[in-house]
Each structure stands twice: as C-alpha cells, then as structure tokens.
Amino acid sequence: xxxxxxxxxxxxxxxxxxxxxxxxxxxxxxxxxxxxxxxxxxxxxxxxxxxxxxxxxxxxxxxxxxxxxxxxxxxxxxxxxxxxxxxxxxxxxxxxxxxxxxxxxxxxxxxxxxxxxxxxxxxxxxxxxxxxxxxxxxxxxxxxxxxxxxxxxxxxxxxxxxxxxxxxxxxxxxxxxxxxxxxxxxxxxxxxxxxxxxxxxxxxxxxxxxxxxxxxxxxxxxxxxxxxxxxxxxxxxxxxxxxxxxxxxxxxxxxxxxxxxxxxxxxxxxxxxxxxxxxxxxxxxxxxxxxxxxxxxxxxxxxxxxxxxxxxxxxxxxxxxxxxxxxxxxxxxxxxxxxxxxxxxx
Amino acid sequence: xxxxxxxxxxxxxxxxxxxxxxxxxxxxxxxxxxxxxxxxxxxxxxxxxxxxxxxxxxxxxxxxxxxxxxxxxxxxxxxxxxxxxxxxxxxxxxxxxxxxxxxxxxxxxxxxxxxxxxxxxxxxxxxxxxxxxxxxxxxxxxxxxxxxxxxxxxxxxxxxxxxxxxxxxxxxxxxxxxxxxxxxxxxxxxxxxxxxxxxxxxxxxxxxxxxxxxxxxxxxxxxxxxxxxxxxxxxxxxxxxxxxxxxxxxxxxxxxxxxxxxxxxxxxxxxxxxxxxxxxxxxxxxxxxxxxxxxxxxxxxxxxxxxxxxxxxxxx
Amino acid sequence: xxxxxxxxxxxxxxxxxxxxxxxxxxxxxxxxxxxxxxxxxxxxxxxxxxxxxxxxxxxxxxxxxxxxxxxxxxxxxxxxxxxxxxxxxxxxxxxxxxxxxxxxxxxxxxxxxxxxxxxxxxxxxxxxxxxxxxxxxxxxxxxxxxxxxxxxxxxxxxxxxxxxxxxxxxxxxxxxxxxxxxxxxxxxxxxxxxxxxxxxxxxxxxxxxxxxxxxxxxxxxxxxxxxxxxxxxxxxxxxxxxxxxxxxxxxxxxxxxxxxxxxxxxxxxxxxxxxxxxxxxxxxxxxxxxx
Numbered sequence: 001x002x003x004x005x006x007x008x009x010x011x012x013x014x015x016x017x018x019x020x021x022x023x024x025x026x027x028x029x030x031x032x033x034x035x036x037x038x039x040x041x042x043x044x045x046x047x048x049x050x051x052x053x054x055x056x057x058x059x060x061x062x063x064x065x066x067x068x069x070x071x072x073x074x075x076x077x078x079x080x081x082x083x084x085x086x087x088x089x090x091x092x093x094x095x096x097x098x099x100x101x102x103x104x105x106x107x108x109x110x111x112x113x114x115x116x117x118x119x120x121x122x123x124x125x126x127x128x129x130x131x132x133x134x135x136x137x138x139x140x141x142x143x144x145x146x147x148x149x150x151x152x153x154x155x156x157x158x159x160x161x162x163x164x165x166x167x168x169x170x171x172x173x174x175x176x177x178x179x180x181x182x183x184x185x186x187x188x189x190x191x192x193x194x195x196x197x198x199x200x201x202x203x204x205x206x207x208x209x210x211x212x213x214x215x216x217x218x219x220x221x222x223x224x225x226x227x228x229x230x231x232x233x234x235x236x237x238x239x240x241x242x243x244x245x246x247x248x249x250x251x252x253x254x255x256x257x258x259x260x261x262x263x264x265x266x267x268x269x270x271x272x273x274x275x276x277x278x279x280x281x282x283x284x285x286x287x288x289x290x291x292x293x294x295x296x297x298x299x300x301x302x303x304x305x306x307x308x309x310x311x312x313x314x315x316x317x318x319x320x321x322x323x324x325x326x327x328x329x330x331x332x333x334x335x336x337x338x339x340x341x342x343x344x345x346x
Numbered sequence: 347x348x349x350x351x352x353x354x355x356x357x358x359x360x361x362x363x364x365x366x367x368x369x370x371x372x373x374x375x376x377x378x379x380x381x382x383x384x385x386x387x388x389x390x391x392x393x394x395x396x397x398x399x400x401x402x403x404x405x406x407x408x409x410x411x412x413x414x415x416x417x418x419x420x421x422x423x424x425x426x427x428x429x430x431x432x433x434x435x436x437x438x439x440x441x442x443x444x445x446x447x448x449x450x451x452x453x454x455x456x457x458x459x460x461x462x463x464x465x466x467x468x469x470x471x472x473x474x475x476x477x478x479x480x481x482x483x484x485x486x487x488x489x490x491x492x493x494x495x496x497x498x499x500x501x502x503x504x505x506x507x508x509x510x511x512x513x514x515x516x517x518x519x520x521x522x523x524x525x526x527x528x529x530x531x532x533x534x535x536x537x538x539x540x541x542x543x544x545x546x547x548x549x550x551x552x553x554x555x556x557x558x559x560x561x562x563x564x565x566x567x568x569x570x571x572x573x574x575x576x577x578x579x580x581x582x583x584x585x586x587x588x589x590x591x592x593x594x595x596x597x598x599x600x601x602x603x604x605x606x607x608x609x610x611x612x613x614x615x616x617x618x619x620x621x622x623x624x625x626x627x628x629x630x631x632x633x634x635x636x637x638x639x640x641x642x643x644x645x646x647x648x649x650x651x652x653x654x655x656x657x658x659x660x661x662x
Numbered sequence: 663x664x665x666x667x668x669x670x671x672x673x674x675x676x677x678x679x680x681x682x683x684x685x686x687x688x689x690x691x692x693x694x695x696x697x698x699x700x701x702x703x704x705x706x707x708x709x710x711x712x713x714x715x716x717x718x719x720x721x722x723x724x725x726x727x728x729x730x731x732x733x734x735x736x737x738x739x740x741x742x743x744x745x746x747x748x749x750x751x752x753x754x755x756x757x758x759x760x761x762x763x764x765x766x767x768x769x770x771x772x773x774x775x776x777x778x779x780x781x782x783x784x785x786x787x788x789x790x791x792x793x794x795x796x797x798x799x800x801x802x803x804x805x806x807x808x809x810x811x812x813x814x815x816x817x818x819x820x821x822x823x824x825x826x827x828x829x830x831x832x833x834x835x836x837x838x839x840x841x842x843x844x845x846x847x848x849x850x851x852x853x854x855x856x857x858x859x860x861x862x863x864x865x866x867x868x869x870x871x872x873x874x875x876x877x878x879x880x881x882x883x884x885x886x887x888x889x890x891x892x893x894x895x896x897x898x899x900x901x902x903x904x905x906x907x908x909x910x911x912x913x914x915x916x917x918x919x920x921x922x923x924x925x926x927x928x929x930x931x932x933x934x935x936x937x938x939x940x941x942x943x944x945x946x947x948x949x950x951x952x953x
Contacts, residue, residue: 059563092565099563104556109579109653118574119564154654174564365793373809489935491885493892494927497908501920512916597798604893605912616893619808627808631801639796 007034013070025282029234040211042221045231046278092123095178096171101187102163113151138169161192233289234281240314250311250321426629447610453530462538466545484539496532496605513607529606537591544587548580582653589645694939705751714742716749716902725919735921750902758883764822766876769829777837791827799824807895817896874945881937
C-alpha cells in the first residue's frame, strides 16, 4: 500500500483563500497529503475545518474568487493549472464526487435516468441506449431493486438512501479512478448509513478505486480507510495508518477526538464534541490553531505554528505530541495550571 | 391526478367568474336611485317616458336574479345589450376594437419576453456589475407608472426626435405596428423591469443550487449546465411572473390606449365609465376579468406541467 | 399556493433583496427619508409656501417655460405649475394614505377574524378575498366610477377593496401561527376571553408585519391613485393632483410645452422611488434583517 510510485492524488502545501466580507480570508492554511493509487484515505474534521473545500479543490470546484497557493496534482498533473477542457476531462473521466445531500445535489426536475446518463451522453457522446443499459446495470450493482422503473422516476419519489445510491451509481458510471465522497452518509438515517457505506466499500474493492472519504466521524473513517488524515481549522494536523490510530495518534486534537468517542455499548451515540468551540480556519492565530482548546498547550504553542513532523508511521503537526516518542515531555505530568494561566494571559 | 387538477382549476375558475359576474351586474343596483336613470347616462334630467321605456326594455321590474340571469345568458350568447351613449350594439363596439387591444398586448408580451427575460437571464448568469446595472435600471423603471412613461415616450420619441407616431391606430399591419410601438413600450416597460428582476433572482438562485454544482463536478459543459439545469429549473418562476405580467397588461392597456388615442377596448372601457354607459362597462369588465382569470389559470397549469413539485392537488 | 402568488412572492423577495443591497451604507436611506419628509412638509404647508393660488388663471402667462416669476412655468391656462405641484401633493398623498390605512385596518381585521374563528368563517373570508384578488384593481374602479360617477372618493374606496387581499393574505398566515403559540393557550387557561387575547396580544404582535405591508404598499397605491386620476376616474378638475396634472399637460407635449406633464410625472416617480427605498429600509429594521 505504501509502495510509493507517483501518487494518484497529491496535495502539496495547499493553501486556499476566499473573498469573505470584502477581504481575502484563508480557509485552508496548509494541507500536505498523498493518496497512492488504490488506497483509501479518510479526511476527518469538524465542520469548518476545510475538509470539504480540500476535496473540492481536487475537481477545481472552489467558489468564485478563491486563490490557491501550493498545488493539487492528479496523476502528476496540476489541477489549478488545468484549462477548462482538461478540467472537464478530469471531472467526466477520472474523478467523481459523491455529495452529502443527494436531495439537493440531484436536479429535482429531471428523471433519475436523465441524471445518471447525463455525463455519459452529453460529455462522452455514448449512445443513449448504451448509456442506459450501463447505468441500469450499475443501479443493480449498488443494490437498487426495480432499476428500470427507478430510471423513469423523479428524485422526489425516491428515499434518501435510494437517492444516495443513485448518486454513487452516477459517480461509478464514468469509471473514475478516484472517488471523492463528501460526508456521503451524514444526511441519511443510521441503518441506511451502514448500507450506503458498505456499497461504497464494495465498489472500491471491486473496482480498485482510490477513495478520499470526507467525514466528521473518526471511527467510521478508521473502519473503511487505510489511512486517516485529521484536519483542524484549515490545517492538516495529523496523518497516520488507520489501524494505528488508537495506539499511535500523536496530535493532541486527534487524541481529544479519540477520547470523546462514543461508548460502543451505547448504540447511536454521536461523537461528543471536544471542549471549547471549534475554530474557523480564518480565526487561527499565529500559533497552533488547536492551542486555545488544548489542555496541554504551552506558551510555545500560542506563539509558533508547529510544522508537520514524522511521528512513528505518520506525521503530526504538534509541538508536544502525545507520548509516542519516549523522549517527549510527558505533558500529562505538566502542571495544568501553567496552561491555564497562559490561556487567561492571552 | 392531472385530470382532477384540471377539473378543480376549471371549477375554481368558473366559480370566480360567476361571483365576478354577480358583482359586476349587481353594482348597477348599488347605485342610489332608480337604475334606469343610470342607464340613460349622463347628467340629463330623465324624462318619465324614457324611464318607463327603459324599465320595460331592461325588465327592471323583474326580480334581481331574473334580470341577472337574462343578462348572463345574453352575454354567453354574445349579446351584451345596447350602448346608450354610442347608440350601437355593445358586441359591435367590442368586436370592432378588440383586435387593436389584442395586438397591443401581444406586442408588449413579445417585448417583455425578448428583453425582460433575456436581461434577467444575462444578469443572473453573469452577476457582478451586469446584475447591479440591471437591478438599478429595473428598480427605477418599476417606479415609473405606465402613464408617465407614455407621456415621456411621446415627448422624447414623437416630439423631440420625431421617430415614431404618437397618436392613432394606423392602417395595415406594418403601419399599425409602427403606431403601436410607443404604446407597447409604455405598456411593457414596468412589467418588463419586474420580469427582469424576478428572472434574475430565479436564475441566480438556480445558479447557486447544489445540483448545479453536481452537474459542474461531472464535467458537463457549461452551456448544457446553463440550459438543462439553470434555465430549465428557473423556467417555472419565470413563466409564472410572465403570466402575471400578461395579466397586468390586460388591466393596464386602458391607460395606454387612452393616452395614445388608440381605438381599443381599454379606451372604450374608460370612456364608457366616464359616460356611465353601464351596458358597455359591464360587458368589458366581465371580459377583462375572464381574460385575467384565464391567463392566470393557464399559467398555473403550465407551471405545474413544468415543475411536478407544484402540488397539483392544491386549492386555488 | 398558486403560481400567481408564488411569482408575486418571489418577485417581492427579489425586489426586497436587491433594494437591500442598494441600501448598503445608510446614505441612500437618509436621502430617501429626506425626500419623503420634504414632500410631506410641502403638502402640509402648501398654502404657506406656494407662491400663487393653485387655481388662479393668468391669461397673460399661458404655457410659459421656467422663469423667475414661475419657477416651473405655467400650464395652458396660466396657472403656476410649482404652486399646483405643492398643493397637488395633498390629495396625491392623502388618497393613497387613506387606501393603505383602510386596507391595513380592514384587511387585518378580516385576517385575524379568519384565523381566530377558523372553520367556515375562515373559508368564507378567504373565498371572498380570493374573488377580490381575481379582479384587477382597475376594473373594480371602473365599475365603481360607472355606478357612482367618477371621483377621488370612489377611486379610494374601490382601491381599498382591491388592496384588502394583499394585506389579509399575509396577515392571516402570521395570525394562524400566532394563534397556535403556547402563550395563547396559556392566556386562555388563565380565563381570558378570546376578544381580549386578540386585541391585547395577537394584534399587537402582528403590528410590525402590518406596518411593513402597508408601508411597502403605499408607493404602489400612490401610483394607482395617480393612474385613476390620469384616466379621468379619480380627482376631477380643477383639483390640483399629480396624476391629473400629467393628463392635463399631455396636449401641451405636442404643442411644445411639456413642463406640466413632465414635472408632475417627475414628482410621482421621485416620491415613489424614495418611498420604496424607505419602505425597504424600514422593513429591514422592523423585522430584523431577513424577511
């Protein structure tokens, strides 16, 4: 999995600013991440952390007025540098996105069949009958019963879970190499969530897809992905193999997320929030963005932004990572009042 | 389902028209004094013989419902009675003038669709300064009442520039259209501005819709995104507002015909009202309400056909 | 909701949104307020500030352009246009004010009655309002004029009726919501009578909405009243009224003396633009931004 040739997708010091309220504000400070072909990476963060925008930058779908520094490379080609035609090819052949809410992301006035075949017919110029046969087969593959009838129905006649399968089928229809899934189960009820997640996982296995899975649910990401990348306030703060998550997570934010995981014996318990208010990317000060909420923050944390550093099998951007390195200071032993006085001093 | 919808709308339409006809005909009996004095019209002192004649001719001594029924069935047969001030059949007066009015409304509708909708679409798609310019222009135009724009157009294009005729109908289609140009612009302009604003807002809203983002994310060429998603989905509200505009034109053409000296039913309505020629006013008022209601119903049906989400079971 | 209503709602919302953007910075709002205040003052103090009697004819100064004696010129009988505009502000403003206040009061009463009584009352009131909604205001006014004779009073009366459904529809929706709020049930349990709850609690809570509705409608009613006067079914000569002045000046346009029509038209447009800007600003204040 870590056989490093050219990664299929690579974020190289990505930084994005958006015009908000008259000024250009930073919404993504720094994202470095590489996805090897065939791998599945979970990009985890609270709302406002920039994870969705990071995924959108892959398809060149950032809002108007966005300015990009650094680079996003798909199969070695820079996405921000692409011309319209190249961008269309990327979107219609190589990378597809599954959005959070299928109800709003599928044109409500046109039929499910129109939606599914649109890219094939209008961009790839496939004959309609052929495209229809293809998507009907795909609908069956994602376990949609009665596929022919569904093709003639309107989105409002389908349930949310069914509609999300339609969305997945439409993404698979272009036979992409990369699947971007932006919180694909958040808008669904719990039982449907599991089914939809299983379908995505299955499609990935069968087709050898590369998956970038955007979610706020650390446990879900760890269950379906090979690697986990954690974002906070526009920064990619940690990245590590999913199976090492519990043992090796070094960043204080990741640890806080893990500590706030719901008790597995309580069904349907949602992720409890970490204490304090999540920071928007543009509110981040000069130091570590997590410092204001971090129980282990020191004076240094507020002053200087930590660089990502190799920790065990991954990387973490933390001045005082959780004791993985035996040399590191055991922060739990540090007088907690030191951090408190520091915070009140600010 | 669709048939039930049609039936419901038709029943609602007929009910509205029935009530409207009662109100329009009943208005005659609200007037103080003997309705016959009104039917004589003007301020002339009525002579008793004439009054008696009118009572007999209009069956004014019958009960109200009998009179109303006679009037309504007459209207349905195309017999709207006699005009006392024009000394002619009301139906003749109307048929001689309705062509001009229809042409005027048609002309104004074309202007609204051509310029109002396209200005709104362009402003909605391009946003930024184009949208600001269109908004500023349309906000101003919407505050200019029809009669003021009529006067301004006459002053500018007929008097100062001498480009177009200001008065009269003209003969032959081409000449008629030339004569109708200024009236049509005057009639259309504030509705055009309104349609442009609603169109801009609908297009802008669809443009930001998440499903449009999905289409873009799938590499659909922009022109198809615009046509099949943005314009397709915005067409419902645009059609609705265009229908409202046409209904407004029907009501507004009186003012324009009066100002430009056009010989249409709108001007006839106002002149008959001023002369208190009730037979004409009743017939034309009913005709206007019918046209108004039919246009509204047709637009509702078309909107429902365009957008299946409009609840077809909903009451009027 | 029919598409007709839908479109008018969409339109109103679009208009409000665009106007709101135009209001960025309060300069426009202040300017609009100043224009409205100035016109109202002019109407109130017209006899004091008008240089001439608005109906005084002067055969020696017919259809004159602007001069030191007559700032805005004279009309075709030599009456001073500036004085007529100042005096004309009175009926031009008062008539639509009566219409909006009347429609606001009666519309609110009907709407609250429909919402509060519910059932058949609600259905009957709503049905009547729907029929009125189907009448173009102009047709109503024309029938009124034909029956009772043309005049400003009858124009005001018919317009008030025509505007009722616009007020009542919006208010009824809010009144329904208000009726179902827990505090109403609480007051009932305290043993308060229906009438008292409606007058003391429900109506006051609806007041901002009614104010916004009527304030926004004022500009449009002014246009309608002026239009009726223009076609001869509103104010009658020799009254000085803006719409009537536009009509009376119209023959002068072809004769090369457009001043009466143009100035009167300008007065209407400027005042209505100021009103709608002010109305948008007020509605933003009263309803806390989003509407």
